[in-house]
Amino acid sequence: MTISSTPGKIILFGEHAVVYGRPALAVPVTQVHADVEVLDSDSAGVWIQAPDIHLHAELNTLPSDHPIASVIHNLFFLSRISPFPSLNIKITSTIPVASGLGSGAAVTVALTRAVSTHINYPMTDEQVNAFAYEIEKLHHGTPSGIDNTVITYAKPVYFIKGQPIETLQVAKPFTIVIGNTGISAPTKESVGDVRKLWEADKAKWETVFDEIGNIAKQARKALESDSLLSNTLGKLMNQNHTLLQELTVSSPELDKLVSAARSAGALGAKMSGGGRGGNMIALVESDQAESVATALIKAGAKNTIITQVS
Ligand code: PMV
Secondary structure (H helix, E strand, O other): OEEEEEEEEEEEEOOOHHHHOOOEEEEEEEEEEEEEEEEEOOOOOEEEEEHHHOEEEEHHHOOOOOHHHHHHHHHHHHHOOOOOOOEEEEEEEOOOOOOOOOHHHHHHHHHHHHHHHHOOOOOOHHHHHHHHHHHHHHHHOOOOOHHHHHHHHOOOEEEOOOOOOEEOOOOOOEEEEEEEOOOOOOHHHHHHHHHHHHHHOHHHHHHHHHHHHHHHHHHHHHHHOHHHHHHHHHHHHHHHHHHHHHOOOOOHHHHHHHHHHHHOOOOEEEEEOOOOOOEEEEEEOHHHHHHHHHHHHHOOOOEEEEEEEO
């Protein structure tokens, strides 16, 4: 049997502007994960079981652009293994779908690693990352590649589209509370809407992307320098949220959770990921994490995760 497990991820700064070449910061979230098991099968074919999405089917009965089927078809194509081996693949995930925690990329990376290892087609992290990016493109149009990168390397990253990966050295661990609106919002739609805005007035939105990019740069400096951390990072989160509101990707539910976190004493808060639903994050002193999480639930969050970034 071959097993692979990958964490979820959360974007700290820079979403949306990252699609237009500006830097963004993201970190793995190990409290949630996607897990894949691969076994040789006694019955012919590639059998896929994904109980979380009520899927139990043979590969060839799925549409070829199905997110899971496309990973397996592309891996077999790449490895040139013929005929297809008979396999049983089990996929489970605790990462909520379409919520900004990278569920799709996490399943892709775990599935790629488990199947490639099982069929003796070893892949480096770099190859897994590049492969997962191509799969992300099939399903999301114009992804920046940040999700697959953070999830493949499972490390905090300072990410610029198309540039070599830079991992972050966090000077002092810090705590964030993640609040889930419970609204699933496809990233593809918010990214598409931002593109429409940008196409209608490139000069205006390029300036906004520059501002977001500068926030991500300052945040990196703060993260890497102990003394700047708590003073600066929270303010930068608040500024980043305002710019995301201008980009029309926040929502009343996200704004409500962001305000609730700030009122409960968070150092700063913002929406995270594609927006319109999904998750928000709040930077907190570790002894305030529980009370901020409680305030988020009272303000309508469906669940919260407290995570330490180090
Ligand atoms: O919704 P998520 O967490 O997968 O994040 C998407 C981040 C965007 O910047 C909006 C899109 C992208 O491809 O980077």
